Amino acid sequence: MITKRVIPCLDVDNARVVKGVSFVNIQDAGDPVELAKMYSDEGADELVFLDITASEQGRETMRNLVREVAKVINIPFTVGGGIKDLNDARALLLNGADKVSINTAAVNNPSLIKDLMRIYGKQCVVVAIDAKRNYDLKHRKNVIKTDKGRCWFEVYIYGGKKATGIDAIEWAKKVERLGAGEILLTSIDNDGKKDGYDLILTKAISHAVNIPIIASGGCGKPKHMLDVFREAGADAALAASIFHYREYTIQEVKRYLKRNNVIVRL
Amino acid sequence: MILIFDYGAGNIFSLKSAIERLNANVKVVNSLDESFDGLILPGVGNFDPAMRSIRKYKKIIEEAVRSEVPILGICLGMEMLFNKSEEGRLKGLSILDGEVTILPEKRVKIPHMGWNNLLISKDSKLLKGLKNNSWLYFVHSYRVKPKNKSIVVGEAEYGIRFPVVVEYKNLFGTQFHPEKSEKNGEIILRNFIEMCRK
Numbered sequence: 284m285i286t287k288r289v290i291p292c293l294d295v296d297n298a299r300v301v302k303g304v305s306f307v308n309i310q311d312a313g314d315p316v317e318l319a320k321m322y323s324d325e326g327a328d329e330l331v332f333l334d335i336t337a338s339e340q341g342r343e344t345m346r347n348l349v350r351e352v353a354k355v356i357n358i359p360f361t362v363g364g365g366i367k368d369l370n371d372a373r374a375l376l377l378n379g380a381d382k383v384s385i386n387t388a389a390v391n392n393p394s395l396i397k398d399l400m401r402i403y404g405k406q407c408v409v410v411a412i413d414a415k416r417n418y419d420l421k422h423r424k425n426v427i428k429t430d431k432g433r434c435w436f437e438v439y440i441y442g443g444k445k446a447t448g449i450d451a452i453e454w455a456k457k458v459e460r461l462g463a464g465e466i467l468l469t470s471i472d473n474d475g476k477k478d479g480y481d482l483i484l485t486k487a488i489s490h491a492v493n494i495p496i497i498a499s500g501g502c503g504k505p506k507h508m509l510d511v512f513r514e515a516g517a518d519a520a521l522a523a524s525i526f527h528y529r530e531y532t533i534q535e536v537k538r539y540l541k542r543n544n545v546i547v548r549l
Numbered sequence: 550m551i552l553i554f555d556y557g558a559g560n561i562f563s564l565k566s567a568i569e570r571l572n573a574n575v576k577v578v579n580s581l582d583e584s585f586d587g588l589i590l591p592g593v594g595n596f597d598p599a600m601r602s603i604r605k606y607k608k609i610i611e612e613a614v615r616s617e618v619p620i621l622g623i624c625l626g627m628e629m630l631f632n633k634s635e636e637g638r639l640k641g642l643s644i645l646d647g648e649v650t651i652l653p654e655k656r657v658k659i660p661h662m663g664w665n666n667l668l669i670s671k672d673s674k675l676l677k678g679l680k681n682n683s684w685l686y687f688v689h690s691y692r693v694k695p696k697n698k699s700i701v702v703g704e705a706e707y708g709i710r711f712p713v714v715v716e717y718k719n720l721f722g723t724q725f726h727p728e729k730s731e732k733n734g735e736i737i738l739r740n741f742i743e744m745c746r747k
Contacts, residue, residue: 285707286664286684323731328664352564359686359729379562381593381688381729403559404595404625406660406688464660464688493654495662518663548664548684 286548287512288328288519289536291526293318295364296335298344300527312527315352320524323356325533328548330356331384331467331497331521334364335442342371346378353379363467365412369398376403384409384467387440390447390454393461400462409497410463413439414451414484415471424485426453429483436484443471451484452491459492466492467521470500477503477524487545497521505531505539512545550746551575551587554626556602559593564623567728567745571656571735573742581606587745588613592624592689592726596637596649607642614644617719619744621675624689627715627722638689646716657708660690665705667713667725667733673702675721676714677740683733685725687713692724719744 293300293315312318323383325441331460332352334345342365362375363384374385388395388409399408416434420426435453451489455466468488470481478501484514485498495518498511502522511517537547551568555561555577568575568589579602581588583712588610589604603610613620622630631641634649641649666682685705692711703714705724713724713727721741727734 284666285661285687288663308633353560353563356736357563357567357570357729357731359726360563376560376593377562379560379566381560381563401595402598404593405690406662407559409592463663493658494660495658518658531591 284546286328286546287517287540288497289508289533289540290329290331290519290521290547291327291522291533292331292333292499292521294333294335294523295345297341297489298348301335312524315348316355318527319352320355322533323358326537326548327358327533329359329361329519330367331361331363331423333384334362336365346374349375349380350378358448361409361467363409368395368427369402372399372403372442375387376407382407382409382465384411386411386413389458389501390438390440390449393457396463400464405462405464406509408463409465409467410458411445411467411469412458412488413469415439415446416484423450425450425487427483427487436487439471446459455488455492459494465495465497467497473501474499474549475524476501476506479507480511480515482510482515485511485517489516495519505536508536509540509543509545512540538546550585551589551742552581552585553589553591553690554581554603555579555591556594556599557670558595558598561591564589564591564728567734567738568742571739573744573745577623582608585613585618587619587621589740590620590622590626590629592626592706592742594625596625596628596634597639600629600637600639600641603629603638604642610642611644612718614718619719619741620721622722622726623726624724627724628691628693631693631695632722634688634691644720645695645715645722646694646697647698649691651691651695651735653708660688662688662709665707665725668704668706668710669702670704671702673716673738675716675723676703678736679733684730685727685733686726686729689724691746711740
């Protein structure tokens with residue numbers, strides 16, 4: 284039986300791990316290579332690095348960092364953030380990333396998904412979808428009932444700064460058709476708040492496609508992971524601050540999940 | 550020297566690092582013009598482009614299999630050893646008889662991505678020291694169907710039960726990625742390196 288995956292996410296800015304609340308308010312949380320090695324040794328199922336550096340110089344730093352991380356870990360390793368084209372993706376894959384995660388570039392140029400898939404195979408292509416609830420329902424197809432009223436899920440790009448008007452459910456189906464191997468789904472509403480994942484969003488996307496979904500945004504305790512696996516059909520759950528600030532270790536989270544009958548690698 | 554053949558598509562660095570951590574001499578190559586004590590066909594890329602880059606070395610690989618030089622095909626690297634694959638139009642290396650088909654899409658999510666337990670079906674040189682039900686990391690959409698069932702030494706279950714480790718003399722194939730499978734993967738790579746040293 285395949286396990287559910289527990290994935291620590293490292294947001295990296297200028298070679299330091301940082302973590303913000305709802306995509307702003309960034310705080311320093313440590314050395315990325317050290318943290319990566321620690322998580323790998325502790326039993327993380329995968330690692331995700333998101334490069335939030337804006338500068339070109341920062342990109343180069345990131346490539347070197349990816350190489351340093353790939354030298355010391357032996358679990359799968361996804362790198363995303365700022366990938367604009369095939370060349371950016373290639374540079375990361377050649378430096379030791381197993382998968383690349385694309386977001387803004389995929390929205391601006393969906394054929395990038397297909398191009399990546401053709402060269403590197405589906406397994407390399409993660410499409411990150413940052414979604415936010417929108418309660419303005421004019422002409423909307425995928426309207427979903429929530430505790431706060433009826434809404435649809437809108438795709439955001441540029442690190443949560445720009446709304447696109449694109450429906451996240453339709454977009455998820457499209458990226459699957461184009462050749463994405465996995466979707467990294469982040470709830471902008473819940474990100475950094477530690478109140479749990481957006482279960483309604485995760486469930487809607489998980490039902491719409493037949494590729495694995497990594498749920499992200501809002502994990503504050505192991506129970507939140509249990510909920511997103513059990514109630515929303517996520518295949519993997521991503522978390523940042525609960526691990527970085529040592530509120531819980533990976534092992535603690537996994538033991539909790541196992542006690543609650545979730546299949547995990549322990 | 551262990552060679553890793555690079556089809557020019559994707560992350561070879563992790564595999565190279567994993568072998569180096571086990572203190573073996575390893576080199577990434579894009580031709581097979583030099584001699585080798587072991588050969589690894591890695592598991593990143595797409596069937597047709599990868600076949601295009603390696604098919605001219607079919608004879609060299611066949612000769613290595615005959616003289617029992619250890620060869621390890623990982624994921625796509627194993628799939629290419631067979632006659633053909635539903636992922637591509639080109640012919641495979643046809644070193645092992647059988648074909649490669651897509652996993653049963655209706656029942657499970659594709660790709661099969663994540664950690665799954667290995668069901669060891671018989672004694673194997675490659676899996677020596679590995680416990681039954683060990684967790685290994687998979688990421689693939691296709692599966693191999695060897696004609697000769699006796700080469701299958703390990704299976705996994707995902708929608709259906711299917712072969713994930715094949716072994717024929719010193720030719721080995723794994724559907725999972727040992728270089729991404731933490732300590733269990735290390736056991737397998739160490740076994741392979743040991744065979745290359747003999």
